[in-house]
Amino acid sequence: MRELVKRLHPICRSMTGDGVRRTLEIIAETIPLELHEVPTGERVLDWTVPEEWNITDAYVKDASGRRVIDFARSPLHVVGYSVPVSATMTLEELRPRLHTLPEQPDLVPYRTGYFKHDWGFCLSENALRELPEGEYEVRIDSALTQGHLTYGEHVVPGESADEVLISCHTCHPALANETLAGIAVATELARRLAGRRLRHTYRFLFAPAAVGAITWLARNRDRVDRVRHGLVLACAGDRGKLTYKRSRRGDTLIDRAAAHVLSTRESEIRDFVPFGYDERHFCSPGFNLPVGRLTRTPDGEFAEYHTSADDPSFVTEEAMAETLAAAEEIVEILEKETTYLNLEPYGEPRLGPRGLYGxxxxxxxxxxxxxxxSDGEHGLLDIAVRSGIPFTTVASAARSLLEAGLLKEEGHRREILLQRVERES
Amino acid sequence: MRELVKRLHPICRSMTGDGVRRTLEIIAETIPLELHEVPTGERVLDWTVPEEWNITDAYVKDASGRRVIDFARSPLHVVGYSVPVSATMTLEELRPRLHTLPEQPDLVPYRTGYFKHDWGFCLSENALRELPEGEYEVRIDSALTQGHLTYGEHVVPGESADEVLISCHTCHPALANETLAGIAVATELARRLAGRRLRHTYRFLFAPAAVGAITWLARNRDRVDRVRHGLVLACAGDRGKLTYKRSRRGDTLIDRAAAHVLSTRESEIRDFVPFGYDERHFCSPGFNLPVGRLTRTPDGEFAEYHTSADDPSFVTEEAMAETLAAAEEIVEILEKETTYLNLEPYGEPRLGPRGLYGxxxxxxxxxxxxxxxSDGEHGLLDIAVRSGIPFTTVASAARSLLEAGLLKEEGHRREILLQRVERES
Amino acid sequence: MRELVKRLHPICRSMTGDGVRRTLEIIAETIPLELHEVPTGERVLDWTVPEEWNITDAYVKDASGRRVIDFARSPLHVVGYSVPVSATMTLEELRPRLHTLPEQPDLVPYRTGYFKHDWGFCLSENALRELPEGEYEVRIDSALTQGHLTYGEHVVPGESADEVLISCHTCHPALANETLAGIAVATELARRLAGRRLRHTYRFLFAPAAVGAITWLARNRDRVDRVRHGLVLACAGDRGKLTYKRSRRGDTLIDRAAAHVLSTRESEIRDFVPFGYDERHFCSPGFNLPVGRLTRTPDGEFAEYHTSADDPSFVTEEAMAETLAAAEEIVEILEKETTYLNLEPYGEPRLGPRGLYGxxxxxxxxxxxxxxxSDGEHGLLDIAVRSGIPFTTVASAARSLLEAGLLKEEGHRREILLQRVERES
Structure with missing residues (x-):
């Protein structure tokens, strides 16, 4: 996964443009992607797909012709969605366009301004301080055109049309942990699910944050009810502990599954708040989808967040592997969660003669x-949570009991009941 | 408010009598009061209005004719409802009639005995110790007569006949914090509400504790259902932290509003207990009104409680101002609490074009x-509590969204639902 | 109670056999017992009553003819349900049959193997180490025959056919705290209930663990619904603190009563787990009886558990007396729990004229x-829990109020409501 992060890191991504397409191409080397191109101007819910933004070069040259700020070194140096510029100006005139992080003077910030039709550069505070007064040549070779917003989908079919949505954002340039680790974990998870016999259909969504998710929701409004469980992946590769953010509903199966899986690891569970990544849209009150979010250190809570320090050296294979393992365990619960009925419910049945004792x-x-x-009221996850025994051990015991004829499957009783309650309320 | 406390302090109040009338007269200089005179002998719920008690003078004179205990110095010196006495007796005979606080030897206790037809004096333990043996002249110029119990009401009308009841007791002599600070805060709150356009009607009740509240309940039995929220004010001016005591129901709007308002201050929330001030009657099981209680240090938990040390120096303007501010914030919630419906509930709506971004x-x-x-299930207070954002900020955001056409008002859905649940249960 | 423990201690008990019968005979000297003999081979739920096991002698003799392991010294020395043996073998051949506790080298373990048709001896690790190599004479004079499983019942009749089940196990040899203290406390509790006018019928069950309880359940399947409350007693006499294990339902009256009674003592409340003593069968999902368990230190959590150190010196009269006192207080709640209706619910009624003030x-x-x-929704136990006042004080206050005409009895409203909810769910 770290190799994928490294490879994707230099690409200049934004909400739209060829950087996103190139990113999806690389993902598609591992898992097939269905690409969607949504034209500029299309109404998507309350929004409109913006102009497509592409950029080939950008720099600030000093009097000697040296590029003191250079897009070629990192796409972070240009404010996202900057309009084209070609001008000569003094440092004094330029300064309001230069963004730094005075408290982290070595780092270049990430900035974007999708709807401002503005422009700017990002650089380190130290680099800014070294710029002498004088004239500078400023150039941004960008284009804002009638184009498309691009997103990709990968579907792993299951027995049921009910879907598990795994979503990650593709729009940020050169942010290894914040953006790319989530892409890497999602891609690897999809690869591992390939060819498995699955109960649910798994839909992986690689789309730009906010307008991308909104576009997907707009285009899938009629079928969004199929999303029975979902997970947003982001900030998936730093050394911090795992963090699960509950869905707006707060007690759906994905919430309970994630809490159980994380309970055996150093981790934190947080309540839903209506900001963050695309869970804010999936969990808007009109959709209210059962979608939670899995991160390590949440956005804004690590010093490298939205800076040049969020580079491939900041993410570790071990951290991404643990995020992936947690996601896989959550998937196992989604796959295996069911309710059984004890067929010998009066007193404990004899286990020895059935090969279940010792x-x-x-x-x-x-x-x-x-x-x-197993009285028809408790699913396997309920049993795992109440007993403190890992879900897989509980599921394995249930399988043994099923084979011994002591259980029969009741189906997803709890979910069915909860749905009925929801419908009626 | 402290001036009002000082002015009311010397008056000899009791459950009935001219001291209560004089107290109400002084309040009526600030806010108009409707006075009620309920005759001795009237049945009020399980009680009967007692004889009216008035007192003009009382003393114990030593052999030299010096008043060693003197009602003129403080009404606390006479046990409330003492019958008339004119006698000469030895200290030995008198001693069972003399009440002191041996553990607070400087202080005079407050004592009353409404239904005992008895008499007595209160003095400090130190003063008692200085009394030489010998004969004393004992005199109480009091009268217990067929008279009235007096209480006052002040109503600030609102759009709805639904009422908010603000109640404080008027029956204790010379207790600045315990009695008078509550009167001062209630009076100032009423003054500030005057002329405002209000959703609810606000009824301020100034009545003697216990039998006064019972009398009011008896006389308003048919209309008591109009009381939708209520607050008892007492011990409102000491330097201790604010304390809110929940209504018997425990989770009514006034309870949730008070908890939210107090959450930003050093404060304490307590569950209902069936003793204390008149909340015990408002929250008796037959009425079960949604009435909580706002105090600073609760009754019985400060050393000055029911002693001569609860004098005007014990209350501060700052403390009363904070009590008043909390009460006003609670009123703001009662006034503004409502439920909105998000009219763009699918994904987040665009805020920038509506002037709501930055x-x-x-x-x-x-x-x-x-x-x-704002899905029709959560009121503004729910949102404030869940987000940890002050109610006023939430209400202000809702107003902006309403003006931007993103919300419509649903009304007090939660309350309506709760009432329906209550009716059906 | 300690005398009874001492007297029962030497008897060799097992799931079946004369040791159980002798134990029941001794109990029957204090309280009459109805004895039940259930024949070998009878189907009991998912189980079958096993052969009856009796033993008269067993030993291992060394070359000099000295009994180095001797059943006569303690029944723990023979593995329960050992088949007859008469053989000479080397220490090497014998060693796999010898069970010790290497980490508690002075103690003899308790072992049994009901369904293995095997044999073995238990001894201390130290004793084992002293055995020289060489030949040993091994003899077990036991018999596994078509016989019976024996259990006893004692019933204290009450006004209602509803039953309180008090159950303890009778099958372990020479374990003073684990087995016998429970028997002693149950016997004494039954003795104290004799002749009392009781609301409930109390059924005391003295049966071997597991198959005994299962046999009783099988034989009483049609009438098991009469068990409205139940308590399993075990580990009732050690110096540790009291521990109550909730029934599977978790919030039945016995659970709430036990929690209230234990709240005034050093104690612990635990959730139900499906292992332990016979609560696992009473609380199997088919029966799901409201049966909790009262112990001091739970099984497996004291070092003496299932060893020769669990002898009469390990239990104290004080500890058993406290267990008994807690059980009696729980019984008092079961007897007196009811719901009253306040007949003067509007405001507080006058207490003085009714002799209820001071x-x-x-x-x-x-x-x-x-x-x-007392609004018809809260039982006395609810009131005790909410007020923090002991149940007996609350019940006594209710009696005074009932006599004063301020209450009428509503009956077990909460229970009735809960049952209705259960039936409908």
Whole structure:
């Protein structure tokens, strides 16, 4: 995954443009992507798809002709969606266009201004201080044109048309942890699901943040009810602990599954707040989808956030592997969660003659918990949470009991009941 | 407010009598009062209005004719409702009639005995110790007569006949914090509400504790359902932190509003208990009104409670001002609490073109919270509590969104639902 | 109670056999028992009553003829349900049959193997180390025969056919705290209930653990609904603090009563888990009886558990007396719990004229709490829990109010409501 991050890192991405297309092309080397091109001007919910932005070069040259700020070194140096510029101006005139981080003087900030029709450069505070007064040649070779907003989808089909949505944003240039680690984890998760027999259909969405997600929602408004569970991935590769942010509903299966999976790791569970990544749109009150968010250190809470320090050296393979493992365990729960009915519910049944007592690979406590709580009211995840036994162990005990004829499957009773409650309320 | 406390302090109040009338007269200099005179013997719920008690003088004179205990110095020196006495007796005979606080030897206790037809004097333990043996002249010029119980009401009319009841007791002599600070805060609150356009009607009740409140309840039994929210004020001026005592129901709007208002201050929230001030009667199971209580240090929890040390020096203008401010903020919530419906609930709407993005005076987080939770299920107070943003900021964001056409008002959905649940249960 | 423990201690008990019968005989000297003999082979739920096991002697003799392991010294020395053996073998051959506790080298473990048709001896690790190599004479004079499983019942009749089940296990040899203290406390509790006028019928069950409880459940399947409350007693005499384990339902009256009673003592409340003593069968999902468990230190959590150190010196009369006192207080709540209706619910009624104000033996706070919460929705236990006042004080206040005509009894409203909810869910 770290190789993918490194490869994607230099590309200049924004809400639209060829950088996004190039990013999707590279992802498509690993997993097939269906690409969507949505034209400028299309109404998407309350928004409009903006002009497409592309950029080939940008710089500030000093009197000696030296590029003191150079887009070629990093796409962060240009404010996103900058309009074309070709001018000579004094440092005094230029200064309001130059963005730095005075408190992190070595770092270049990330800035964008999608709807401002403005322009600017980003550089480190130290670099700014070294600029002598005088005249500078300023040039941005960009274009804002009637074009498209591009996003990609990858679908892993399952037995049911019910979907699990895995979403990550593709719009930020050169932010390894904030943007690319999520893309890498999502891509690897999709690769691993390929060819598996799955209960749910898994839809991976690679789209620019905000307007991208809004565009996808607008174009899928009629079928969005199929999204039964969802996860936004971002900030997926730093060394911090895992953080799960609950969906707006707060107690859906994905919320309970994530809380269970994270309970065995150093981690934090947070309540929904209506800002952050695209969960804010998926969880807008009109959609109110059961979509949570998995990050490591959340946006804005690490010093490297939205700066040049969020480079590939900031993410580790181990961290992305742990994020991936957590996502996979959540998927396992979504796949296996069900409710069983104990067929010998009067007293404990004899386990010895059925090979379930003291046999290798049998977790005795899990067996007793599954028997006791399989009354049609408790799903496997309920049992795992209440017993404190990992879901996989509980699911394995249930399988043994099923094979021994002590259980029958009831289906997703809890979900069905919850849905009924929701419908009626 | 402290001036009012000082002015009311010397008056001898009790459950009935001219001291109460004089107190109401002084309040009526600031806000008009409707006076009610309820005759002795009238049945009020399970009680009967007692005889009216008045007192002109009382003393204990030593052999030299010196008044060693003197009602003229403080009404606390006579036990409330003492019957007339004119006698000469030895200190030995008198001693069972003399009440002191041995552990606070400088202070005079407050004592009363409404239904005992008894008499007594209160003095400091130190003063008692200095009394030599010998004969004393004892005199109480009091009268218990067929008279009236007096209480006053002040109504600030609102658009709705639904009432907010603000109640404080008027029956204790010379207790600045315990009694008079509550009167002062209530009076000032009424004065400030005058002339405002209000949603609710505000009824201020100045009545003697217990039998006074019971009398008011008895006389208003048919219309008591109009009381939709209520607050008892007492112990409103000491330097301790604010304390809110929940109504018996515990989760009514006044309870949630008070908890929210107090959450930003050093304060304490307590559950209902069936003793204290008149909330015990308003919250008796037959009425079960949504009436909470706002105090600073609760009754019985400060050393000066029910002693001569609860004098005007014990209350501060700052403390009363904070109590008043909290009460006013609670009123603001009662006035403004409502439920809105987000009219662009699918994804976040664009804020910039509507002047709601980065504009001065716009709290961006409050805007997002109101949009996200305005689904018809959450009132503004719910949003304030969940977001941790002050109610006024949330209400202001809602107003901006309403003006921008992004919200419409749904009304007090939560209250309506809760009432329906209550009716059905 | 400690005398009973001492007397029962030497008897060799197991799931079946004369040791159980002798134990029940001794209990029956204090309280009459109805004995049940269930034949080998009878199907009981998912189980079958096993062969009866009896043993008269067992030993291992060394070359000199000295008994180095001797059943006569303690029944713990033989693995329960050992088949008959008569053999000579080397220490090497014998060693796999010898069970010790290497980490507690002075103690003899308790072992059994009901369904294995195997045999073995238990001894201390130190004793094992002293055995020289060489030949040993091994003999177990036991018999596994078509016989019976024996259990006893004692019933204290009450006004209602509704039953309170008090259950303890009778199957372990020579474990004073684990087994016998529970028997002693149950016996004493039954003795104290004799002749009392009781609301509920109390059924005491003395049965072997697991198959015994299962047999009782199988034989009483049609009438098990009469069990409205139940308590399993075990580990009832050690010096540790009291521990209550909730029923599977978790919030039944017995659970709330036990929590209230234990709240005034050093104690611990635990959630239900589907292992432990016979609560696992009473609380299997098919029965789901409201049966909790009262122990001191729970099974497996004291070092003496299932070893020879769990002898009569390990239990104290004081500890058993406290367990008994807690059980009796729980019984008092089961007996007296009811819901009253305040007949003067509008404002507080006058207490003085009814002799309820300041009278000796009247707890004023309890009076106010009962009046305030007797709205038909709160039982006495609810009032005790909410007020923090002991149940007995609350019940006594209710009695005074009932006699004063201020309350009428509504019956077990909460229970009735809960049952209705259960039936409908």
């Amino acid at each position: 046999a290798p690979g049998i977790d005795q406590m899990a067996i007793l918990w599954v028997l006791n709580l | 504009a001065p005076g716009i709290d961006q987080m409050a805007i997002l919270w109101v949009l996200n939770l | 009278a000796p033996g009247i707890d004023q706070m309890a009076i106010l709490w009962v009046l305030n919460l």
